[in-house]
Amino acid sequence: MxxxxxxxxxxxxxxxxxxxxxxxxxxxxxxxxxxxxxxxxxxxxxxxCRGVKRALIMADKAVTAHTDGHKNGNLVLLGEIIHNPWVNDYFSRRGVKILTTDQCSSCVGRYVTREDTAIIPAFGVPLEIEQQLKQIGCDIIDCSCGDVIRLWRWSEKAVKDGFGVLIFGRAMHDETVVTKTRLAAAGGKYLVVENIEQVEKFTKMIADAHEAPDLREIFGPDATNTDSPSHFLTLAQVSQTTMLYNHTQKICEMILDVFVERFGKSAAKKQLMFQPTVCRxxxxxxxxxxxxxxxxxxxxxxxxxxxxxxxxxxxxxxxxxxxxxxxxxxxxxxxxxxxxxxxxxxxxxxxxxxxxxxxxxxxxxxxxxxxxxxxxxxxxxxxxxxxxx
Ligand code: SF4
CATH class of the missing domain: 3.40.1010.20 (4-hydroxy-3-methylbut-2-enyl diphosphate reductase, catalytic domain)
Incomplete structure (x- = not known):
């Protein structure tokens, strides 16, 4: 078998x-x-990688079930299955309807019916889209990669424990967009930093206890759901799974240094959590x-x-x-x-x-x-x- x-x-x-x-x-x-x-x-x-192979195998099986006539309705992919044009064209040629990011984020109910099968890409979908799909009652094939899911779970738990989450990633990358919506839904505050220069700005803010800069102004409206740096004085740090590994190590050191400098070693230990989420x-x-x-x-x-x-x-x-x-x-x-x-x-x-x-x-x-x-x-x-x- x-x-x-x-x-x-x-x-x-x-x-x-x-x-x-x-x-x-x-x-x-x-x-x-x-x-x-x-x-x-x-x-x-x-x-x-393993996550991509799994997603492609699941999508291929769904296409085969449709072309063999075992399933009715449309096969609808909620965005690109992975970020590769050849692969997305391949599924499109085989009859899969691929929604754009705008179509997904407006109202998925316009494009997916109860008879359809919705395919969730390897980097997942925002929580509200997942909820809309459940309400529609269509079949769902969830290709979200386990490494991405682990990132969500760890950071949602950190939010529950009272931590603000600093995400090292690209604010508008599909995976990070999903992480942001899940953290917001859990009642958390997040800030996305894209590079070492932005981490430097962040650590400067932490070091300077008297300043109260506006985060949205400094990092852009897509990067955060709060104006105030005070939400990040207890801080959980994660990275988009595909970032440069050596940069993630460097930013952890930078953050640890500034927390120790401002709060002392033992307080910093309680106020900080790091999770190495760049995938294997x-x-x-x-x-x-x-x-x-x-x-x-x-x-x-x-x-x-x-x-x-x-x-x-x-x-x-x-x-x-x-x-x-x-x-x-x-x-x-x-x-x-x-x-x-x-x-x-x-x-x-x-x-x-x-x-x-x-x-x-x-x-x-x-x-x-x-x-x-x-x-x-x-x-x-x-x-x-x-x-x-
Ligand atoms: S998170 Fe890593 S293992 Fe999963 S699909 Fe992305 S690159 Fe592949």
């Missing part, structure tokens, strides 16, 4: 696999594609990316959706070692002279010239985020290999 289940699950993931990658990892030098003009090198861990899959991919990039690459290509937080962080890490380009798919590589890549300043795509160095042999590192399907990585590798023949 267990073997049969495994077989079925693997079948659900077949559409995302790549024979190119299978070949590269079964060769004498696993993870390396040697070519006359250089080598393409992959990290020891990359691509789909994110950490493993970041560690493997650093290993690969620090081995010396001429350039790094990162494959994944521009909206994927963990993919963008791989790109950020890689950029410390070599020129790094985040691309969505093989079509982004128009020629050795032209590439469409992610631009962090505009948070959009940009077309760049002469991205491929002329020197040979060339060592190109190829990374892929937890939401990047192998099939797309394989297509990118084939395209790059064409330049190293």
């Amino acid at each position: 267990a073997a049969e289940k495994k077989h079925n699950d693997e079948k659900s993931l077949d559409a995302f696999s790549s024979p190119v990658l299978d070949r590269i990892f079964s060769g004498d030098d696993p993870g390396v594609w040697n070519l006359p003009g250089g080598e393409l090198v992959l990290p020891r861990v990359f691509g789909f 899959a994110t950490q493993d991919r970041q560690n493997a990316a650093v290993e690969l990039c620090s081995s010396g690459c001429d350039l790094v290509i990162v494959v994944g959706g521009f909206g994927s937080s963990n993919t963008r962080h791989l790109h950020e890490l890689a950029g410390k070692y070599a020129p790094s380009y985040l691309i969505e798919d093989a079509e982004a590589i128009q020629s050795p002279a032209q590439l469409t890549t992610y631009d962090g300043d505009s948070d959009d795509s940009v077309s760049i010239k002469d991205w491929l160095p002329a020197k040979r042999p060339l060592k190109i590192g190829v990374l892929a985020g937890a939401s990047s399907p192998q099939v797309v990585v394989g297509q990118v590798l084939e395209k790059l290999a064409g330049f190293l023949k």
Whole structure:
């Protein structure tokens, strides 16, 4: 029975696999594609994580049940199942109706009926949407990742115990939007800080007991549900599951230092709680990316959706070692002279010239985020290999 289940699950993931990658990892030098003009090198861990695989298997089974005629109504996905355009297009082509964020946050009852089946993405949905779905009475397939759920549960408990919650993440990232709504529903106060500079502003506020700045003004209206820093003098800290692990360690030290400085060691111990919520899959991919990039690459290509937080962080890490380009798919590589890549300043795509160095042999590192399907990585590798023949 267990073997049969495994077989079925693997079948659900077949559409995302790549024979190119299978070949590269079964060769004498696993993870390396040697070519006359250089080598393409992959990290020891990359691509789909356990949470993403689970979500895709669940969604695939729902689609199969509908196409086999075992279920009526529409299959409605409440936002992107994961942050990868190829994967979302794949489900859309198979008849899944994908709601935009605006459609989800207005009134889900306009788009989902009792006969339908609603699919909740890997990063979950806000509590009020979950409640609306229950009222509608439709079938619900909940693909929320266990690591994300653990983050909600821990921080909701912290709220119950009287702590304000400091979230290290992007205020408008889907996962953090959901965390914020759940904390607000539990009666909690939250503040989202996106980077080390914002943590510095926060610690300065804690250090300066006499100032009473307006949090919304400093961090933006999406970052918090309170004006007053006083809610964070007893503080529980969590991170969006896909943040840079080394940054989370640094901000914990910064917060601990300022609390000890203001309140003393023993009071700080009672007033502070930290929970390491960057998930294992994110950490493993970041560690493997650093290993690969620090081995010396001429350039790094990162494959994944521009909206994927963990993919963008791989790109950020890689950029410390070599020129790094985040691309969505093989079509982004128009020629050795032209590439469409992610631009962090505009948070959009940009077309760049002469991205491929002329020197040979060339060592190109190829990374892929937890939401990047192998099939797309394989297509990118084939395209790059064409330049190293
Ligand atoms: S990256 Fe982490 S939190 Fe996100 S789906 Fe994968 S395991 Fe879950």
